[in-house]
Amino acid sequence: MGQKIAVIGLGSMGYGIAQSCLRAGHKVFGADVRAEAVERFQSEGGQSGALADHLGNIDTAVLVVLNAQQTEAVLFGEDGIAPKMKAGALVVGCATVPPACATHLAQRCGELGLHYLDAPISGGSIKAAAGQLGIMASGTPGAFDAAEPMLTACAETVFRLGDSAGMGSAMKAVNQLLAGVHIATMAEAMNFGLSQGIAPGTFLEVISKCAGSSWMLENRAPHIVAGDYTPHSQVNIWPKDLGIVGEIAQASGVETPIAETALAQYRRAVDMGLGHEDDAAVIKVYAKAAGLVLPGEDA
Amino acid sequence: MGQKIAVIGLGSMGYGIAQSCLRAGHKVFGADVRAEAVERFQSEGGQSGALADHLGNIDTAVLVVLNAQQTEAVLFGEDGIAPKMKAGALVVGCATVPPACATHLAQRCGELGLHYLDAPISGGSIKAAAGQLGIMASGTPGAFDAAEPMLTACAETVFRLGDSAGMGSAMKAVNQLLAGVHIATMAEAMNFGLSQGIAPGTFLEVISKCAGSSWMLENRAPHIVAGDYTPHSQVNIWPKDLGIVGEIAQASGVETPIAETALAQYRRAVDMGLGHEDDAAVIKVYAKAAGLVLPGEDA
Numbered sequence: 001m002g003q004k005i006a007v008i009g010l011g012s013m014g015y016g017i018a019q020s021c022l023r024a025g026h027k028v029f030g031a032d033v034r035a036e037a038v039e040r041f042q043s044e045g046g047q048s049g050a051l052a053d054h055l056g057n058i059d060t061a062v063l064v065v066l067n068a069q070q071t072e073a074v075l076f077g078e079d080g081i082a083p084k085m086k087a088g089a090l091v092v093g094c095a096t097v098p099p100a101c102a103t104h105l106a107q108r109c110g111e112l113g114l115h116y117l118d119a120p121i122s123g124g125s126i127k128a129a130a131g132q133l134g135i136m137a138s139g140t141p142g143a144f145d146a147a148e149p150m151l152t153a154c155a156e157t158v159f160r161l162g163d164s165a166g167m168g169s170a171m172k173a174v175n176q177l178l179a180g181v182h183i184a185t186m187a188e189a190m191n192f193g194l195s196q197g198i199a200p201g202t203f204l205e206v207i208s209k210c211a212g213s214s215w216m217l218e219n220r221a222p223h224i225v226a227g228d229y230t231p232h233s234q235v236n237i238w239p240k241d242l243g244i245v246g247e248i249a250q251a252s253g254v255e256t257p258i259a260e261t262a263l264a265q266y267r268r269a270v271d272m273g274l275g276h277e278d279d280a281a282v283i284k285v286y287a288k289a290a291g292l293v294l295p296g297e298d299a
Numbered sequence: 300m301g302q303k304i305a306v307i308g309l310g311s312m313g314y315g316i317a318q319s320c321l322r323a324g325h326k327v328f329g330a331d332v333r334a335e336a337v338e339r340f341q342s343e344g345g346q347s348g349a350l351a352d353h354l355g356n357i358d359t360a361v362l363v364v365l366n367a368q369q370t371e372a373v374l375f376g377e378d379g380i381a382p383k384m385k386a387g388a389l390v391v392g393c394a395t396v397p398p399a400c401a402t403h404l405a406q407r408c409g410e411l412g413l414h415y416l417d418a419p420i421s422g423g424s425i426k427a428a429a430g431q432l433g434i435m436a437s438g439t440p441g442a443f444d445a446a447e448p449m450l451t452a453c454a455e456t457v458f459r460l461g462d463s464a465g466m467g468s469a470m471k472a473v474n475q476l477l478a479g480v481h482i483a484t485m486a487e488a489m490n491f492g493l494s495q496g497i498a499p500g501t502f503l504e505v506i507s508k509c510a511g512s513s514w515m516l517e518n519r520a521p522h523i524v525a526g527d528y529t530p531h532s533q534v535n536i537w538p539k540d541l542g543i544v545g546e547i548a549q550a551s552g553v554e555t556p557i558a559e560t561a562l563a564q565y566r567r568a569v570d571m572g573l574g575h576e577d578d579a580a581v582i583k584v585y586a587k588a589a590g591l592v593l594p595g596e597d598a
Binding site for chain 2: 198290
């Protein structure tokens with residue numbers, strides 16, 4: 001029997017999650033500050049009407065918003081949804097947040113009789129739409145039981161990382177440290193190669209088959225080769241996520257000098273006005289400093 | 300018909316290249332400063348006797364030594380082999396060297412009537428032994444023709460990067476920038492995760508399936524999980540290879556801040572006495588600074 005699932009945040013990841021839940025036979029309410037996203041989702045089979053009218057009946061609320069502040073506001077802010085949900089319902093937090101924030105949200109949900117699954121996601125918008133995400137999850141056995149329908153609909157792989165919220169977010173921070181550094185390093189290496197006469201297309205062809213390759217290199221380098229910075233994932237993500245890494249590292253007395261250096265490059269990209277471009281655009285920081293011309297640019 | 304091939308430098312990569320040439324039916328002379336490596340190779344089918352007596356007859360000399368200085372010394376130093384080789388013979392340079400060095404060596408070989416193939420290698424000792432290396436090659440069409448038997452014996456993939464020496468070494472520098480950063484970032488992220496209660500084995504299991512993965516992470520993280528720092532590739536490689544990257548970058552007016560930060564971590568590892576351990580041991584720099592205990596260490 002299908003569930004009633006609300007997906008809050010219909011961005012590139014949330015929209016795919018909502019579609020995957022629909023395809024699995026659930027009744028899905030899509031919510032977003034952008035009315036056009038909500039209308040588009042309703043036209044594709046989503047439930048109509050205001051989410052507020054149905055909050056007391058939904059089984060699962062999946063939060064796919066930008067950060068910790070938005071997650072907290074959706075749940076407990078003015079018009080927060082948590083106090084209106086029925087006891088035993090489930091909140092799934094997918095945003096990248098500090099582990100301590102996930103722990104705190106789980107505790108406040110628990111006080112209202114709600115389950116909370118700390119469930120950051122990995123895989124990108126195409127995998128989200130295909131129901132093939134990797135989900136780094138932690139929470140009580142009850143939260144995992146309640147999440148079974150949503151996880152089955154959306155995930156190719158569910159990593160069960162522990163019995164309490166926080167471990168999922170910790171693993172996501174680890175993944176973001178690597179992913180953020182790998183994108184910036186791909187840009188650094190491609191620009192370095194360009195200065196030696198190696199065309200971006202040749203770089204991609206050779207390095208993707210060599211020991212210098214990474215998941216992110218294979219995924220993002222083609223954007224630079226094509227000169228196409230349509231934002232599948234924005235530069236703006238990285239000052240946020242590598243900022244979270246830095247906060248955790250500082251609080252834990254751990255050094256992360258490489259992540260800090262990559263963070264500085266993303267901040268330079270934001271300062272250049274590239275925040276809303278695809279994150280591969282961090283290469284423009286390097287190319288501008290070196291006076292090099294990238295594919296798609298005028299010489 | 301088999302060739303006469305000399306392989307100079309029977310380390311983990313050179314030994315595998317020599318074995319692969321033997322398996323392909325060539326007569327192979329192995330040379331190394333370590334007599335035991337030479338004897339072992341002779342016992343496995345290599346030619347006996349002193350290389351010096353055969354230099355006038357060999358078709359191809361493959362140099363798999365540590366760096367530019369050693370490559371130059373083998374070719375043109377006291378007792379250098381280049382002046383004793385026959386006209387039309389081939390020198391294959393496999394060490395990671397600055398592109399300008401490869402250009403210079405090719406020119407000096409050309410003056411002696413020798414072909415020179417700029418041919419840095421990628422893939423590790425297991426692929427070297429299996430004849431499945433990736434070779435980033437550049438040189439004249441004549442050099443490529445002369446190298447056909449050796450390349451067929453040793454390479455799974457030959458990247459033809461241009462008609463003159465230097466481009467192969469430039470691509471290798473690009474690869475080493477990425478590979479060196481990826482190993483250090485893997486260590487940084489694993490140590491960061493450890494501080495949050497994520498065991499190295501869990502890190503490897505999850506991240507190798509997520510967007511934060513890299514070729515080097517999948518290859519080196521298992522060493523840390525096993526607490527086994529047997530040097531498949533030494534820490535000492537990275538101050539050298541990232542140093543070459545830095546020299547090229549400076550000469551070309553290109554910024555490489557992430558590579559510089561990784562280089563600093565490897566230098567700290569060398570200062571801790573870890574130079575001859577496997578390069579995954581760079582994690583000990585991080586763990587020591589944070590007071591964390593790695594697998595295989597006493598708490």
